[in-house]
Amino acid sequence: MTDPIAVGVDGSGRSLRALVWAAHEATLRRCPLRIIHVLPPAHSYATTEEGRAWEASNWDQRVMAEATAIVQEAHPDLEVASTLPSGTPAAVLLAEAEHARTVVLGAKGMGGFGSLLLGSVALQVVGHAACPVVIVNHVTTGHGRIVVGTDGSAHSRAALAYAFEEASLRGSQVQAVHAWSHPGPHAYVSAAQDAMGKEHLQALEAWLAPLREEHPDVEVVEQVPDESPVIALARASDRADLLVVGSRGLGGFHGLALGSVSHHLLQFSQCPLAVIRPRA
Template structure:
């Protein structure tokens, strides 16, 4: 069976945007869509009175029915399955990620994991999922551009491969950004610093070369701006349909599941953000 695109829903507007993005992605990749609504623990239901328990259960069923109807109406030929598991949202989604092509989450929601974008649940999912995770805050279309950040690390190479796939599927231009900063004052550009800039451009071309050969249909624009990566990528995301980054780069502490750049872009990206880690 083909691995599905898994999306978490909770009835909020932002989880609806995640659902719409996920359904479109599943259609592009010709794979099933799996809709997940995480229920409170059974203990939570048991400690409420009968009326409140019935009301909560009714709402959960309605959330799932509406999400399924929206996906099927937008994509009639899409195979849609659903699940109403109970338990810890992070644990449920990480389990789903083991058998999913991609996990898609809304940036914020009414409750549960969706409202904790910068809290422990979302960070656990983004930092530890076995598959790519896409965080949908703003749904952007029509730019015809996928942006990817790269620094030559293993995580960045995985992000490049994913970004090339996405650009090919969408018939979009790929904007590859390798941001760097020279050590001296920006007002002073020496010959050595100019040489450094050329070296960064050459490195970017080398990282892109094998993937360009695999995807000759993808138009690639290279950028090696002399500025912090978060600033460069956040700016580029304002003109993109998808931003792709590795879960961590060359810098920082290797014990961390999520690097500082990807962590900050969870907040500052102006389009859906895909966080990728190498497959082991």
């Protein structure tokens, strides 16, 4: 069976944007869409099994029915399944990620999902999911550009592969960004700094070479800005339909689930953000 795109919904406007993005992605990839609405282990006013059943049969099921109807109206040929599991959102979503192609979440939610942008749920899912995770804050279209950050690490190589795959599906350009910082005063431009820039460009070209060969239909733009990766990628995201990064790069401590660049971009990306971990 084809792995589905899994999307978390909670009735908020932000989760609706995530649902729209996920349905479009499932249509592009010709795979099923799985809609998930997590019921907390215990509601504040539902203290019995009968009370939980009544509550789930009302507001929670209306959330699910509305989400399913929106998708079926926009994509009548898309295979859609829905589920109302009970538990903690992070645990449920991480379990779903074991069998999903991608997990999609709104940047912030309400009810069972809490604040997905800055809270522990997003950090746990983005940092530990076995599949790509896409956090949707702003839905942007029409730019025809996928931005991807890369530094040569295994995680960024996985991000590059994902970005090229998305660009090929969407008929978009890939803007590959390898940001670096000169160790000297930023205002001082020297021959040594120019040489370092050329070295970084050569490294980027080497990382891109196999993917250019695999996806000859994808136009590629290379950028090696001398600035912070967070600043460079956040700026580029303002003119992109999707920003793609590895969950961590070459910096920091080995074994960290989520690197500082990915963490900051959860807040600053101006388009949907895909965070990629290499599959085991």
